[in-house]
Amino acid sequence: MIDKHLMKLRARDEIDAQEEAAIRAGVRETIRFPAGATVVREREVLDYSTILLSGLAARQQDMRDGARQILELHVPGDFTDLHSFTLKYLDHDIVAISPCTFAVIPHTHLREITERFPHLARVYWFATNLDASINREWEVSLGSRDASARMAHLFCELYVRFDLIGMVRGNSYDLPVTQQQIAEMLGITAVHANRTLQQLRRDGLVEFGRGIVTIGDLDRLMRVGDFDTGYLYLDRRRR
Amino acid sequence: MIDKHLMKLRARDEIDAQEEAAIRAGVRETIRFPAGATVVREREVLDYSTILLSGLAARQQDMRDGARQILELHVPGDFTDLHSFTLKYLDHDIVAISPCTFAVIPHTHLREITERFPHLARVYWFATNLDASINREWEVSLGSRDASARMAHLFCELYVRFDLIGMVRGNSYDLPVTQQQIAEMLGITAVHANRTLQQLRRDGLVEFGRGIVTIGDLDRLMRVGDFDTGYLYLDRRRR
């Protein structure tokens, strides 16, 4: 059930059998949300965190004028709101982009296993720092890259992240979002997202339709998106 | 020496005498950098982290085309690269904006005190999550706010953060940066930063000159910048 989660942890560090058992022991229940549902609301005080098991989820901030900024996308295996363990409440919403299932891990259990296994505390601390690294890379995109570079960068990032959990088939992966939502990630309008998408398709870099991304030319897409995997910390190291 | 650091930790949680002693014991040496110096370079493997004691530092990413995105600003008392404890190397540079002094804390010491005091592990884990929250708020600015709102938001954030360490005098605080650097934080050009600054001044909201920010009307500045302190987690809670 949380196999993808362990797969992802093990891409970056070693998790021994005891630690694995301790993690698994914390999963008491799973919850399910339909597409569009709000999983965690800003400022809501939490006593549990959730691991995304299936579906696509996002962190997002609603603006006063009705606009919305998507801050990060979560793929299966991600601890979507592990940061609430120390923050206690979030500064943003967590929403289900497509129908999602989550494993629920009580904060009491996180506390217990991180005290019993200090290494696990560092592994999960690392996991939140990795999310922060993704946030920073999105800052770079939003602040310093134009629309097509942002879009190319996003498709590259998701390619790598889906690949890590075995969810890439050939050069395609599922991305069940609308162009409106892509626009909300990139900080542009839906109309402009549409035109940018057409540009990338015309150039043979990538196609997106019916919720499926198909990479036409990864090398060139990476160059256009100024993409470098460094910020995803793909090397295994003892934390 | 690390008083501002403790002041900041204690704004969010209780730190007892033992924990304080453990933190203080880790500070072996301090290092000094002139304005403009690179303190930590991207990808450089680190075995220590640094607390900013005085001066202004920043996290930044250089782009291929010579442009630069400043990702976050650090004020005295901030653990500028605590995240390197679990990341091992950074995905960005740390630079001294003005002349800076740092306290050096070896990772071995961080490891020791976080294992000995699990609560301290959570306090520092929280600290990195707070940095991530700031990164996310900058994402919102860069993605969804126009130039004057971004600028207003920045001045509000720094007002609160400087206030927290007693570095606000009346309605002014020191911000030893150039307009070029402000532009690099806001993802706009220096020319546009200049014009936006003039706009805010004309509206009586805020003035900036010779490295000093003077708030003219905080309420209105907060409204223009769509600023809400929530993401700075200013309430004390047991982590």
Add this chain to the structure above:
DNA sequence: CGAGCAGTTGAAAGAGCTCAAAACTAGTGG
């Protein structure tokens, strides 16, 4: 005094936005 940044200004170009309508989907119910 002159060099060299930092800040300022103007004019023109460009990226992205707004508004509005048309063309597609996909799901619903008869």
Add this chain to the structure above:
DNA sequence: CCACTAGTTTTGAGCTCTTTCAACTGCTCG
């Protein structure tokens, strides 16, 4: 199986914010 609706994608045209480029001012410091 078709008609109908609602949401998504696509297109056009004009407009705005931001950029670019280039020149000019002012400061600071050797």
